[in-house]
Amino acid sequence: MEPVEKPLRPSHCVAGFDDGTVRLFDLGRVEMIMKIHPHSGGVTVINFSACGRVFMSGSTDGVVAISSPATGLTVRLIQDHKGAPITDMDIASHKNDHPSFNSPRLWLIASADRRVSVWKADWSKDFCELVDWLTFPAPNITPEGIALKKDDASAYLHLPPSLARFSPTEPDVIVYSGYGLRKLIQFYSLSQRKVFRTILLTQWASCLEISPKGHLIAVGTKDRLVKVIDYDKGSFQDFDMHCDSISHVTFSPTGDKLFSVGFSDVALWKVLI
Structure with a gap:
């Protein structure tokens, strides 16, 4: 058996x-x-x-x-991403599956070379298929001005990570942040196959999460800040509590709490809006 x-x-x-x-x-x-x-x-x-x-x-x-x-x-x-470290993965909820994709669940992979692949899968049927492929441009130097050499895997250690999430409220949208010409959060439409909106950041994001309610984006930075950003308006508030760079942020399932993880500490925040 x-x-x-x-x-x-x-x-x-x-x-x-x-x-x-x-x-x-x-x-x-x-x-x-x-x-x-x-x-x-x-x-x-x-x-x-x-x-x-x-x-x-x-x-x-x-x-x-x-x-x-x-x-x-x-x-x-x-x-498909071989040669560049995997920096993020996310799975869409059933309620947010795009209508054209029917029953298989959407999920994505992001790698340090600023590529994001989108897949649909039904693991009960051993089914997994590529849906879309995103590549975000960037200069060929690091933020510190060091030239990036082709096929030099160690160069990725000097770049902000590529981060991607499915929007909880817009089933067509992937929210992305990574190294580029400017510090941005970008909103990519799967149906239009293009970036249709951006939010300007003041620091590179080291981690990113969207509230289950879809109204807030939490971003951690290497400058010890936790940024809470309004999803629609782009306005933000900075919180400085950690003693080192932020490696992880995540909302509770109900969205009323936010956890942030630094190098040696964990903070629990109460979300009031």
Whole structure:
């Protein structure tokens, strides 16, 4: 008999490590229950499908592995971004799937070379298909003025990360921020296949998240600031509480709280609007 794939339980979490391994933990039992090795480089981003049937992990070499928590097997390797570290992944919610894409769930991959690939997938049917491919231009020097050499993977370490999220309220829109000619948040329409709006930033974004309500964008910076931006108006407010660069921001499921993670501290903010 073939093993039956079961979704992840709410008490399960996955984590990626520098040695290329992905490990599944049971938080209730406080123990590791699975360890797999899908990558030759360090894991940079990890997520799991909304149905819980697969892990989705990206690495420093640009390879994305799709692995099963039921069998521990890697069922698919996506190498379209190979050569540039994976910097972000996101999955659209069912309510925000674009009507033309029917039932498969949309998800995206962003890499350090400012490329974003958009996919639709139904993992219960082993279906995954490329929908769109975005490339955002940038100068051939780092923000510090160092020339970027072709095929020099270490150069990506000096660039702000490429970050992308599906809009919770506009099913057609991907929100992107990364290195470019200017410090911007860009709004890309999947149907129009173009950037139709931008918000000017005062610092490069090191992390980005959108409120579940869709009215706020949270951005972390290397300058220790947490920026909370109005999604529609572009107005913002800066908050300075961390002692080092911000590596992660995320809203609670209800959107009434915001977590920000620095080098050695975690802050919990109450969202009042």
